[in-house]
Amino acid sequence: MTDQPTTIETLPESRIVTVQQHILQEQKRFPGASGEFSWLLSGITMATKMIQAHVRRAGLTDILGSQGDVNVQGEVQQKLDVYSNEVLVHCLSARESIGVLASEENENPMLVHRGSEKANYAVIFDPLDGSSNIDVNVSVGTTFSIVRRPEGAGLNDPEQWVLQPGSKQIAAGYVVYGSSTILVYSVGNGVHGFTLDPSVGAYVLSHPNMKMPDVGKYYSVNEAYMQTFPPRYAEYIDRLRSGVLGQKYASRYIGSMVADFHRTLLKGGVFLYPPTASNPEGKLRLLYEANPVAFLAEQAGGMAIDGKRRVLDIQPDSIHQRTPLVVGSRVELADFERFVLEK
Ligand code: AHM
Ligand code: MG
Numbered sequence: 038m039t040d041q042p043t044t045i046e047t048l049p050e051s052r053i054v055t056v057q058q059h060i061l062q063e064q065k066r067f068p069g070a071s072g073e074f075s076w077l078l079s080g081i082t083m084a085t086k087m088i089q090a091h092v093r094r095a096g097l098t099d100i101l102g103s104q105g106d107v108n109v110q111g112e113v114q115q116k117l118d119v120y121s122n123e124v125l126v127h128c129l130s131a132r133e134s135i136g137v138l139a140s141e142e143n144e145n146p147m148l149v150h151r152g153s154e155k156a157n158y159a160v161i162f163d164p165l166d167g168s169s170n171i172d173v174n175v176s177v178g179t180t181f182s183i184v185r186r187p188e189g190a191g192l193n194d195p196e197q198w199v200l201q202p203g204s205k206q207i208a209a210g211y212v213v214y215g216s217s218t219i220l221v222y223s224v225g226n227g228v229h230g231f232t233l234d235p236s237v238g239a240y241v242l243s244h245p246n247m248k249m250p251d252v253g254k255y256y257s258v259n260e261a262y263m264q265t266f267p268p269r270y271a272e273y274i275d276r277l278r279s280g281v282l283g284q285k286y287a288s289r290y291i292g293s294m295v296a297d298f299h300r301t302l303l304k305g306g307v308f309l310y311p312p313t314a315s316n317p318e319g320k321l322r323l324l325y326e327a328n329p330v331a332f333l334a335e336q337a338g339g340m341a342i343d344g345k346r347r348v349l350d351i352q353p354d355s356i357h358q359r360t361p362l363v364v365g366s367r368v369e370l371a372d373f374e375r376f377v378l379e380k
Contacts, residue, residue, distance in 0.1 A: 056082055056220060056231045056240035063224050073134040077158060077183070078208070078222075080135075082240060084128040085179055085212040085220060088121045088165070089233065092214040095171055117171055118142060121164035121179065134158050136186055137195040139356055141325055146195040146356060157186050158207075159198040161356075163325040166211075167293025176215035178295030182329045183208040199356060203328035203349035211295045211329060221247070221299070223336045228302070249339035252282075252368035253305025255289045257297045265314035269377045270344070277307070282372055294321060298330045298364065302337055307365030307373075311344065319343070319361035323353055327362045340370035345378065 060075040095117065122142040129135055130149045136156030139146035141163040150156040162181040170177055184205050190197040210222030218233035220240050230244030256277045263271055277286040286306070291297050294310070301308045310321050321327050331341030331348035341348040341364040351360065363373055 054242040056222075056242070059229060059231070059242060063226060066224075066226060073132075073155065074158075074208075077129075077132045077134050077160070080128040080132045081125075081160075081181055081210075082220065084121075084125045085218075086233065086238060086240075087124045087128075088117075088179060089212070089214050089218045091117060091120055092171070092177065096174075117177075118165045118168050125162055125164050125179070129160055135160055136192070137198040138162075139195070139199045139324065140164060141322060141357070144357075146199050148192065148195050151192055156192075159184050159186065159195070161199050161325045161328075163322065166295045166326065167291070170291070170293050175291060175293065176213055176296035177293050178211050178213045178215075178299075180211040180295055180325055180329045181209065182206050182325055182332070196356065199324060200353045202352050203323075203331055206328060206332050206349075209329035209332040211298070211333075213296055213299050215296060215299075219243070219299070221302070221333065223333055225336065228333050228337045247302060247337050249302050249334060249337040249366055250305030251338070251366055253301065253307070253366050254284065254287055255300070255304065255306040256286045256369075257288065257290050257301065257306065257308040258311070259290060259292070260288065262311075262313040262315075266311045267344075270309065270311040273373055273377050274309075276372065276376065277369070282368065294326055294330070298334075301365050302333065302339070305339075305366040305369075307363065307369040309364075310362045312361050316359065318359040321360060321362050323348075323351060323358045323360040324356060327360050327364075330362075330364055334364050339364065339366055342370065342373070 060078050064075050122140050126138055129138055133150055133153055133155045135149055135158050137146050137159035138149055139161040160181060160183050164179055165177055166180055167177045184201050185207055186198050187201060208224045212218060212220045219230055221228060221230045228247040230247055231240035232243040234241050297308045310319050312319050327348050334341045344361040344363055
């Protein structure tokens with residue numbers, strides 16, 4: 038035994054940083070921040086932990102299979118879609134700073150805390166993206182986008198809150214329920230990824246300051262629809278295959294946008310969902326699918342276009358509006374713009 042006092046020295050780089058700590062740190066960048074924004078984001082982290090717990094039990098309980106209802110897109114809702122939507126609505130409507138919630142699963146945006154002076158944000162989300170993959174144990178995810186209440190927007194007009202271009206997002210992110218559960222988010226100060234440690238139930242910083250590689254090895258598109266893509270898309274995919282860009286690309290396609298985007302963020306390359314015969318405007322939804330990934334792609338040094346213009350510049354006309362999407366590394370996107378758009 039010595040009589041020396043015990044000291045604990047923790048090197049900053051070896052510290053465990055939870056998403057909650059990180060959000061509190063990020064919030065300091067907002068002048069006059071009162072904590073309401075970190076409280077809002079904690080609603081998302083809470084809900085996604087509950088969703089992942091259900092996803093992990095899929096197949097064990099009576100949770101698989103269709104609920105029998107058809108959602109506003111005309112798709113059969115899966116039980117997990119319904120559960121995920123309810124959990125997000127439940128967790129977020131407890132946050133007084135939220136005035137409007139809009140979801141892929143609901144036809145109209147919902148007003149919450151009508152009349153509250155503090156209700157300054159709208160949260161727009163796809164509770165369970167790629168849900169047709171659940172029955173076959175393939176990754177699914179949640180995407181979210183947060184915008185401020187626009188100047189002068191009335192409390193009885195929730196559409197006005199959400200019909201803003203993606204460039205107005207103050208935060209966006211997603212969670213992938215994959216081989217592990219990872220939450221990736223940005224408040225416009227870089228992109229950060231947090232892996233859920235299931236033993237303690239905390240999202241822990243695992244991917245600080247993520248950067249999309251300038252070039253990748255993969256393109257990602259549903260090639261079954263190739264015959265019905267506009268010619269410029271088919272031509273572009275031919276360029277990638279033929280080695281014009283200095284290498285012959287390989288292909289990867291999961292069929293869950295959030296998982297396909299996550300791979301593209303980490304490994305680079307390009308993900309495309311072009312217009313097709315059955316979806317002439319593209320299949321993906323602008324507000325809660327394309328906008329969040331476009332925001333994250335740009336924050337990570339990549340790009341996102343709708344085949345013609347920057348996704349984040351599109352002024353939406355309706356909540357469930359669809360858009361074509363081309364998102365990925367700078368080299369692949371610059372090639373699309375130079376050789377495809379300029380023709
Ligand atoms: P969802 O939100 O109903 O799950 O649909 C969106 C999903 C995306 O995750 C994915 O990129 C796309 O649909 C796959 O569509 P397809 O099967 O036509 O390739
Ligand atoms: Mg969905």
